[in-house]
Amino acid sequence: MADDENAPVEEVKCPKCECVAGAPAWMTTFADLVTLLLTFFVLLLSMANMEEVKFAEASASIRSAFGAHSLPAPSKFSIPIIPSPPVSKFTPIQNEMASKVYKRIQSQLKSDNIPEDVELIKKEDDTIILRINDAILFKKGSSVVSPTAYPTLRNLADIIRPLPMRLRIEGHTDSTPVSKRKIGNWNLATDRAVSIMRFFKRGNLLPLDRMSAIGYGADRPIAPNTNETNMSKNRRVDFVLRTNNTLGLGTKSAKAGELPL
Known part of the structure; x- marks a missing residue:
């Protein structure tokens, strides 16, 4: 009986698991959400100041961050108007x-x-x-x-x-x-x-x-x-x-x- 109590206890070890390298997937989604919130508040702050220069700079920064490109100006063209032949007032x-x-x-x-x-x-x-x-x-x-x-x-x-x-x-x-x-x-x-x-x-x-x-x-x-x-x-x-x-x-x-x- 005394021998059983004095016997060393064997340490139970968990089986080794293969962990994927890098941050968890939820952190990527969370980081995107935080970035969008930050961008939103920056946009609100820029619009609240009502300064056109800063607003333009903020807009350019946002477009650059999201990889947006300005659309080319629409080409101007005119449709030729062909005058109708004069209508005779008599037959x-x-x-x-x-x-x-x-x-x-x-x-x-x-x-x-x-x-x-x-x-x-x-x-x-x-x-x-x-x-x-x-x-x-x-x-x-x-x-x-x-x-x-x-x-x-x-x-x-x-x-x-x-x-x-x-x-x-x-x-x-x-x-x-x-x-x-x-x-x-x-x-x-x-x-x-x-x-x-x-x-x-x-x-x-x-x-x-x-x-x-x-x-x-x-x-x-x-x-x-x-x-x-x-x-x-x-x-x-x-x-x-x-x-x-x-x-x-x-x-x-x-x-x-x-x-x-």
Whole structure:
């Protein structure tokens, strides 16, 4: 019994285990978390200071730490704009109609009691103009139609009435002031156009929905106002005929400055 108590105790040794070299895996994750938290607080501190220089330096440091690279600036390019072809305001049918009307009016002017001073003009589109000098229609400086012009206007109305075209009466003057008011020439041109329009209306010579009147004064000369011959050409009344609706005729579609019946 005494021998058993005095016997040496054998030391129990654990079996040797093969440990992997390096830090544990959890420490790597923890280190990443600490680094991210540190970066986050540094970013907050930089933004709190509101100093652009330090903020830019901190941003550059963060981008460098994470291996970020600045994106290249987008290339600038422009898409070529191809202008659309101009849209014609009149159709070939309207142009052909205007040509036939022009020839018809031309023959009527020769046979009817129309002064030779009446000029017939055809524009490139569907516009036909009957141009009359103001001396045939009015006395100097007056907007009242002269009685001697009544036959001429009636014959013009007879020519225009059967035509499938709209009429705009345009009054024009030269550059000589007719009054002390700056708009005196404009008023005279407008009053003359309206007087002719009223003449057609009162005589029931033309339908009301086909006419309008406008005055341009000296704003649209056909010749330089340098001598009396040219100034006489500019003092005129134009009877503009068109087959489409671009004149803005009628009481509902008259343009600003025009005076529909």
